[in-house]
Amino acid sequence: MARSDTLAPRSVLITGASGGIGAALARAYAGPGCMLVLQGRDQQRLAAVAEACAARGARVLTKVLDLRDRVALVAWLQSVSHAEPLDLVIVNAGVNTSIGADGAGESWAAVEELIAVNVLAAMATVDAVLPAMRARGSGQLALISSLAAYYGLPVTPSYCASKAALKAYGEALRGWLAREGVRVSVVMPGYVESQMCRQMPGPKPFLWSAERASQRIRRGLLRNRARISFPFPLALGTWFLAVLPPTLSERILALLGYRG
Template identity: 75%
Template sequence: MSPPAFPASVLITGASGGIGGALAAVYAEAGRTLVLQGRNALRLAELAAFCETRGARVLTQVLDLRDRVALADWLRTLCAQEQLDLVIVNAGLNTHVGPSGAAEGWPEVQDLLEVNVVAAWATVNAVLPAMRLRGQGQIALISSLAAFYGLPVAPSYCASKAAIKVYGEAMRGWLAAEGIRINVVMPGYVESSMCRAMPGPKPFLWSAERAARYIRRGLERNRARISFPFPLNLGTWFLSVLPPTVSERILRLLNYGG
């Protein structure tokens, strides 16, 4: 069964962030329900008001995704009340190696894993039963081009996004026969506060609005992997297939540490 041409109900986690907010804007239109989750209540309220001016019905949820009990309770209730056609698992954190090679702080690493990996998988686990029951639905998992090869400046972030990539690929293969679409989204550098905080060069930087439009087109075509921008996606893929000594040398030359 094909996914609906017009997903009438769209859930976006991390909607108060750069890409999440831009995705909410591109999906905001008459006849659609947007369910927006985030931690920044003010930003979420502003975004909801904007999406409502475009005709969308908007539900918001201020929630820290590290609270897995609250997350599961909310999603269970939501799935009982709304038929979610598209779920975009977008919420994420970043951490990186500090000045002079200082190690990533362990509390920050734990928070990153809780949000980027555990909460992402918990979200899928919670919304999937209803989709399987009706034999239809689409889930987009926001990974990163950093999933192709670990950058020395951000080891935990890269590892978390690699976990999302592999998880999404496996889930797509498992659920395809049931009419459920799973898509892995792998952005490069997209303008946001999280991107600005990340060390190292940021080639081929895209605006959040451009990225959101590209992601929407990819999801409408049910592309297994939505990676951008070219040629950065090709370059990061090559890093994963080249001999490690060559990839390490390239990253040093490009000033990514190591």
């Protein structure tokens, strides 16, 4: 029987759970009777998150894994899916790169790594866990995109491209899987406090804490929202950038300090 939309998930897998939004989401879902499966690259930080979640009563399994190794990633995800049904899979792991403070441009090595993690590993994660969800007719996928998916920022071209790809992918999945009982939501945060956010160039208006963002995401997923975007002023502004004439959008971004 499919789990009701109104019930909180009891088994949650989160990629990129060692910092920022991923760690905050892990803590938000942690509680008695909940199993958390947490993946990260930083063993020390991942262990600290797991310890905090266990202290809240959750059963926690961790996996230190570089998501660029997609063979190992898929093998691990299939093993987890076969061992225990996953109610919710949050595809959160991501990296960033930029043109640099002097506008020199992105290195190709950094771009390849970004696409490998933000796009290929994300899609591989979905592909690995989806068969089990479809077979039982229940489950939920959350793809962490970004408001940067609406309009490419001159300072982070590849990051914006990767998040736009994830947005389109998630929207297509939702339409495809709706009749099979598998729910899909695309999460589009603005600036959320994290190490990756601090390293991003350009202004960071309406900065949220990771804890605040995690609570908004959790509520949106419980309600099966197709798109969970925040904060509202920035979401509205980035949406307008996508619908305005490009020359006007370019001028607005330049005035705001997003310059190449």
